[in-house]
Amino acid sequence: MFEYAPAPESRDVVDIRPSYGLFIGGEWVDSQGENRNKTVNPASEEVLAEVAWATEADVDRAVQAARKAFGVWSALPGSERAKYLFRIARIIQERSRELAVLESLDNGKPIRESRDVDLPLVAAHFFYYAGWADKLGYAGYGPGPRPLGVAGQVIPWNFPLLMLAWKIAPALACGNTVVLKPAETTPLTALLFAEICAQADLPPGVVNIVTGAGETGAALVNHPDVDKVAFTGSTEVGRQIARSVAGTGKKVTLELGGKAANIVFEDAALDQAVEGIVNGIFFNQGHVCCAGSRLLVQESIETELLDALKRRLGTLRLGDPLDKNTDIGAINSAAQLAKIRELSDLGEAEGAERWSPACSLPDKGFWFPPTIFTGVAQSHRIAREEVFGPVLSVLTFRTPAEAVEKANNTPFGLSAGVWTEKGSRILWMADRLRAGVVWANTFNRFDPTSPFGGYKESGYGREGGRHGLEAYLDV
Structure with missing residues (x-):
């Protein structure tokens, strides 16, 4: 690095x-x-x-x-x-x-x-x-x-x-x-x-x-x-x-609020997907209503994808928001930091495995390292509640139908992402995902000409x- x-x-x-x-x-x-x-x-x-x-x-x-x-x-x-x-x-x-x-x-x-x-x-x-x-x-x-x-x-x-x-x-x-x-x-x-x-x-x-x-x-x-x-x-x-x-x-x-699913299929371009996952959840410290806070990864590539994702997180730079090199800035307030800590601690207590890259946090200010939870069940609060911070929950799926079912198993419906090389699969998924915005092979892409909004809660x-x-x- x-x-x-x-x-x-x-x-x-x-x-x-x-x-x-x-x-x-x-x-x-x-x-x-x-x-x-x-x-x-x-x-x-x-x-x-x-x-x-x-x-x-x-x-x-x-x-x-x-x-x-x-x-x-x-x-x-x-x-x-x-x-x-x-x-x-x-x-x-x-x-x-x-x-x-x-x-x-x-x-x-x-x-x-x-x-x-x-x-x-x-x-x-x-x-x-x-x-x-x-x-x-x-x-x-x-x-x-x-x-x-x-x-x-x-x-x-x-x-x-x-x-x-x-x-x-x-x-x-x-x-x-x-x-x-x-x-x-x-x-x-x-x-x-x-x-x-x-x-x-x-x-x-x-x-x-x-x-x-x-x-x-x-x-x-x-x-x-x-x-x-x-x-x-x-x-x-x-x-x-x-x-x-x-x-x-x-x-x-x-x-x-939102609890968006970022869905990665086994045929996805892996490095591109990793960049999309990082952008989806760690952009703006995860303070994004449409953040891709639930990663649904096809079972066959879980290990390979997580290894690549962890390597990429090791290169992120956390620190002074006014430094042009900084990737991850400060949490907006003490109250929001307390909420992120509470839900992250609950994730561990409920049995999920927590991982963060080696990361020194400044002495002053409100900071939280980029964090990944694996072994997450759909019943876990970190998989259901909006953390609104740099915290990613990882779940797996085997078939497109299972991916849709897990993605839609949330009270929210603001956004979703689909990563695959098959255009027909993108359209099939987009037709079934209950989300106001579905991104294909990208995430957090905004444009003033495009409508934005949600379903359900x-x-x-x-x-x-x-x-x-x-x-x-x-x-």
């Missing part, structure tokens, strides 16, 4: 304020409450900034600002709205290095991923939906579709800026206005996006950012003047949201592509 000299990205490209208020009606305002939260760098536990937590009254103020702006924004021709979206996309590209560094500081993900995956996709979503803004009548939802009104959007901490783009870009393209609440542990890129909205001369109130915890999100979801709720996060919170909006007439999309509705417009239109 090569020894890599440190190659740190500079923090100087980012100007983090000591404290942040709320972005409402195109202006920075103070919260009406006293609560403030410190957001920390998960790799060092260093406090980055102090952030206001919005009260119910603050949320009401933001919704009123969005409602006032809706009349102006929705009346603009689609071609005019598109100009604002194009401008935002170009500013994101111009400031991509700054945004990538800030994302890695606040979230813990490696700068290589922030720079090469998150930021290009963020800009691409705004470009893509800018293109739709004046073509909504041709999207397949009838002539002259109308915007819904005010969209209340709550996003998670694993892809803070990308989830913002998934929510805000289609909402604005369709003529809606937005109140968005970022996750409490990762608010900084959303707050920088508020600056970008101002830089793009977006009309005041079209985008409002309110920071806070679950109470702030609940106030937004339950506000009577919110017409559309979009949520990405845990299945448990998704259930609460579904209950709270039932009977209100609000349109809802929920993108929730992974939620309902689709984001991305033409399908993503429907959730923001009165059709």
Whole structure:
């Protein structure tokens, strides 16, 4: 294995304020409450900034600002709205290095991923939906579709800026206005996006950012003047949201948890499959709702595949997220690290065999080594519950029918991967897997033109592509 000299990205490209208020009606305002939260760098536990937590009254103020702006924004021709979206996309590209560094500081993900995956996709979503803004009548939802009104959007901490783009870009393209609440542990890129909205001369109130915890999100979801709720996060919170909006007439999309099967057949290109497995579960420290956290490997190649996978894990570099050589960054928070440890310990207690490569963990920050469990039964909690960390459960199968049965034996249905050289087998499997996205000989491949969403406890509705417009239109 090569020894890599440190190659740190500079923090100087980012100007983090000591404290942040709320972005409402195109202006920075103070919260009406006293609560403030410190957001920390998960790799060092260093406090980055102090952030206001919005009260119910603050949320009401933001919704009123969005409602006032809706009349102006929705009346603009689609071609005019598109100009604002194009401008935002170009500013994101111009400031991509700054945004990538800030994302890695606040979230813990490696700068290589922030720079090469998150930021290009963020800009691409705004470009893509800018293109739709004046073509909504041709999207397949009838002539002259109308915007819904005010969209209340709550996003998670694993892809803070990308989830913002998934929510805000289609909402604005369709003529809606937005109140968005970022996750409490990762608010900084959303707050920088508020600056970008101002830089793009977006009309005041079209985008409002309110920071806070679950109470702030609940106030937004339950506000009577919110017409559309979009949520990405845990299945448990998704259930609460579904209950709270039932009977209100609000349109809802929920993108929730997952426990995806990554299925490798004996005829698969082994080295390619190993790279796909690593990308499927160790990308973003496993903080991915569609992560390939269950590896289903055909019995005849189990030993060969696991040997190759363990060799590959021995080359992964864990450490400073701002080092361009880093493959695995920090776990996002102490609470998430505790959950990963608890479920991993349970895996051992239930009889699975645990393996991690030789790996020294930094003294400060929240860290967990890449981990593989073999000898996993379908009844084990690590095979059924979403760990949301760099933990892979390995199961075996003999026939395609058994692979389908085991893959579908989960309350979730967000994604799946199939590795084989036979195109007919890929189509046969894809037709039977109960997953919103099925990747063939790849994994975690995203594109703004392609819809994304789940079945069962992974939620309902689709984001991305033409399908993503429907959730923001009165059709």
